[in-house]
Amino acid sequence: MSLVVYLAAGVLALSAAVLFRRPRTTAGKRSARPDPLTVSTCVAITLGAVVFLCSAPMTLAAVNDLTGVPNFGAPLTYGLLTAYSCSLLILLINWRGGPRERVRRLVLRCIAVYGPLIVAVVVLFALADARVERLTDLDTYYANTPGMREMIVLYLLGHSAAIVAMVVVCVRWGREVTGLLRAGLLLICVGSLLDLVGFQLTKYTAVAARWAGHDLDFLSTQVAPPMAALAALMCSAGFVLPRLLPAAVGHWRGLRDHRRLGPLWLRVGFVSTAPRPESSWWQLPAERLHWREVAIHDALLTLAPYFDERVRERALSAALAGGRSAHEARVAAEAAMIAAAARRAAAREEPLATPSTSRLHATEVSGTGGLVELAQALGRSAAGNTVREGTVRA
Known part of the structure; x- marks a missing residue:
């Protein structure tokens, strides 16, 4: 599983690096400051890459050993995942655009909601008794443990709210636009639905099964991680495609004309x-x-x-x-x-x-x-x- 998530993290990080490369101006200098949309896109994709990096069992084991706290990688990963959910909403807000004050107000609202959520994840982990290290099945192993149970439900609900909001906004916005922007929104919708069904629904089902006394851990340990990776890649492609494809086509034409000259x-x-x-x-x-x-x-x-x-x-x-x-x-x-x-x-x-x-x-x-x-x-x-x-x- 580590290989899958590491590969996803690498692809996401590469996408962010390519997108953040600022073009040169006609004077040969780079533009002074990237626009908020580019920054929010790169932040969201980079956070997604970091989440995958931290969720790999090898990374979790290294973090636990480094800190000396069993399962310390859990609140770290879940806190980053919550921040990633918030960054997706902020990215959508900047992408949709509008009056500057309205955009700023919506961004602050997202931070006001997800900031305390991250704090709650950390606090609940600190209050819980999670002495047994679990690298792949923590959600189901501690599904009935006070503190850990609430932490698991909280991070899943926060991520679900962000993904549902993305689907709603993308569907409504997709009716108003055409071309590459609409194709990007379609990719985001497909990736979000994969996340909802392939990652979140399987997690909810596995945790609920533990509550009912059954064992469906394979949904959480074997199905959810690759589906989450695929969903994140599709969402990132949807965000990046409308911004990079025109530039890529322009570079291809430049290469073609350079050769034809x-x-x-x-x-x-x-x-x-x-x-x-x-x-x-x-x-x-x-x-x-x-x-x-x-x-x-x-x-x-x-x-x-x-x-x-x-x-x-x-x-x-x-x-x-x-x-x-x-x-x-x-x-x-x-x-x-x-x-x-x-x-x-x-x-x-x-x-x-x-x-x-x-x-x-x-x-x-x-x-x-x-x-x-x-x-x-x-x-x-x-x-x-x-x-x-x-x-x-x-």
């Missing part, structure tokens, strides 16, 4: 004077793409004195005669002119006396779309060979 960069990159950024293996694809875009524009500006209008016109006429559209013909002609200019620059020839004054399509449109079209045209063109690295006077 390769033919153009290989052709003109040797004349670029743009300062290279510090190479970092963790540099985001969007940052790499931005630098390549700037460097290519700088290279095209450097090659402008070598642009031959006659080459462009001949290539344009040939492309139109070949049945290409006006736009495709223009891009192909500009690609031929750039290839010829790069060859002259690589051969250290003198700039043209009357270079072309035609504006490139790639410089007229925003974004990388124009440069990508130019790069693809160069990749398809057989005109010119890839130049080797060299230098040229701007």
Whole structure:
């Protein structure tokens, strides 16, 4: 069982670390302060990871040995679980948004309810007689023990209230939104229902069975832990998906465009004077793409004195005669002119006396779309060979 909960804790911790990584601003610095939604999301996911870490039998044994108190890991885990329940509600409040004062008031209410609940869990454990260490079946073993019985019921009720509230809010909110947000809410609902049925109902059933004199401990020791892990992962995915997926898609597109600009960069990159950024293996694809875009524009500006209008016109006429559209013909002609200019620059020839004054399509449109079209045209063109690295006077 320790392996299952450790794996869940690791996945949750990784999700929090990825989410908390603050993006760089256009000036290359990280944003000064993360927003409350990011903070509450990371806190909730991190608490979930810590709960799983503390609930593993190996961790419980280590905590008990370290403190010298049998079953000290129980109030620690149950207190953290109660804090995790509170953090889920706070996350939902921040995610739903609204006037700042209203959000702050609801957050304080959650803390006012769950704070004393955590204290009660600790106090009840201190008052109870729990001298026999139980690492996997504490809930059922002490189901009839005064103090421990109330502590177990209290932490389960606190967690149940939070999960039921999450389901209600997600169902109501899901009717108002669409897209990724709705998909995230659906994942949270499914994870919450798994928690209710797979974790809480099995715990309640096992404890109630002990009260009735029966033994259904396997529900608490074998069914509940993996179901809780699966439920937490699904809920975390629901919270993280709407926030990370758009950024992931953006990075994927940046990586794709960076690769598609390769033919153009290989052709003109040797004349670029743009300062290279510090190479970092963790540099985001969007940052790499931005630098390549700037460097290519700088290279095209450097090659402008070598642009031959006659080459462009001949290539344009040939492309139109070949049945290409006006736009495709223009891009192909500009690609031929750039290839010829790069060859002259690589051969250290003198700039043209009357270079072309035609504006490139790639410089007229925003974004990388124009440069990508130019790069693809160069990749398809057989005109010119890839130049080797060299230098040229701007």
